[in-house]
Amino acid sequence: MDWEAFYNNFRTPDFIPGYEIQNRLGGGAFGDVYKARKQSIGKPYAIKFLKIEDDSQREAVERELGQVRHFAAIDHPNLVTIEDMGTVMDVPYLIMGYAGEDTLARRLKSGPLPREQALLYFVQACRGVLALHDRRLVHFDLKPSNIFLKGEVARVGDYGLSKLMTDGRMTLSFGRGTPQYMAPEMLRTRADHRADIYSLGVILYESLTGTLPFESDAPGGLVLREEDSPPVFPDDFPARLRPAVESCLRLSPDDRFDGVGDLLSNIDQTARLGDSVKIDWVEPAGRPVTAAGAPNATLEARDEPKTPSSANEELRQTAAELARASVEVARGVWEGLRGAGEKVKKGAAEPSAKLKA
The missing domain is CATH 3.30.200.20 (Phosphorylase Kinase; domain 1)
Structure with missing residues (x-):
């Protein structure tokens, strides 16, 4: 050419x-x-x-x-x-x-983002990636320079490497992606949609810290991971997001979130368009969070959120109590009516004192 x-x-x-x-x-x-x-x-x-x-x-x-x-x-x-x-x-x-010329990569040149802004852009990027996955498309090259920012809206772009999933769950992926953001399995030539989840984990970590979770130890910026060890989290990394990032960055795709929807649910977000992006940065009670240099540090506690099973059990107990209360009320009404009926019968059978006189 x-x-x-x-x-x-x-x-x-x-x-x-x-x-x-x-x-x-x-x-x-x-x-x-x-x-x-x-x-x-x-x-x-x-x-x-x-x-x-x-x-x-x-x-x-x-x-x-x-x-x-x-x-x-x-x-x-x-x-x-x-x-x-x-x-x-x-x-x-x-x-x-045209999505503008501002990108997440350009923003990160000035350092990490405020956590609220980082989460806003991350959740929107996840929603875009989920729309691709719903069509059986995998991006395979997610990175900050492919996330375009315009005002408060983030858009995932550059589909030059997108791949339609045509071979079951797996598809050839060798030669795709950007080394620092590539899932480890992509170096073994086969990957699926969970490679995008790995890249999203790298992006969230970098957005909050300004650095990559793993250092390159090979030519070309490749990150050759042999052990399934988590990245080092700085002391000020939001503890509420740490488990999600760790899951995204697991060495084996089988140990990661199975889908972007699961990732969003884990950080209390939804895939629905227009839903606000908010998070309770305080950890649930009874869930200690240990930071480097503070082995027993636990964040301020709040009420443990109800799981679907516990919420359903509570509803069943409430329904049973209401049913018992209804039975008691009905029994009371019945006893009252029966007592009134007995009095009426007794009054009809016995003449009054005046009549006897």
Whole structure:
């Protein structure tokens, strides 16, 4: 592919019919993304040109593009939309909704986020990923630079590596992803939707600490984990979120949350659009939280939340008590009526004192 000729021509009018290509937004090993304006309505879009260096790459890209229709149909406020696709000068491209130029990666350059803001963006990203998983799509390249921020809204973008689950639970994934955020099983060539859950755990940890949970110990930034040891949590890491992060980052996918919905439930959030994102940062009573350097430190206690089973048992007990009370009331009413009836009968059978006189 003559990329020099391509880039010398792509700014010419109608290089992509109906669009005016403006500035470069970013890029990577799989392609470059540019901001473009749709001339008919003046609306901004993002166009990603996919890099193809040889025939094997072309075959892989064409196979991926064949799946675009699966996620182009998804309309979700926490996903960047896919508007169209095509080919120009033998280079395939995707036209996507413009989600702005601010990303979570850009925000994290200034350090960790406030916990409320980190949770807000994280929950929205989870809701977007869940929408993909519901369509049997796995992102496989979740990272802060693929989470676009516009105001208080987070959108997951860059579907260049998304994969349709066509081989049971597992799918080939070698060569996908960004090393620091890749699930360990992706290095063994096979993975499923739980690889995205691992990446979400890395993102949440980094959002709250400003650092990655595991240091790279191999060329290219790869994190080669042989032991299922949790990351080191700083003292100020929210204890309420620590178990969720630990579960996301388990070495074996079988030990992680089975789905993003389970992850959201674990941190008391929902997948429903429009639901507020709030959390009780205080740990439940009876659940000690030990921080580094404070082996017996326990957070302020609050009432233990009721589990579904305990709540159901309480309802059954209440219903039984109401039933017993109803029986007692009915018995009292019956006894009262029967007593009144006996008096009436007795009065009718015995003449009054005046009549006797």
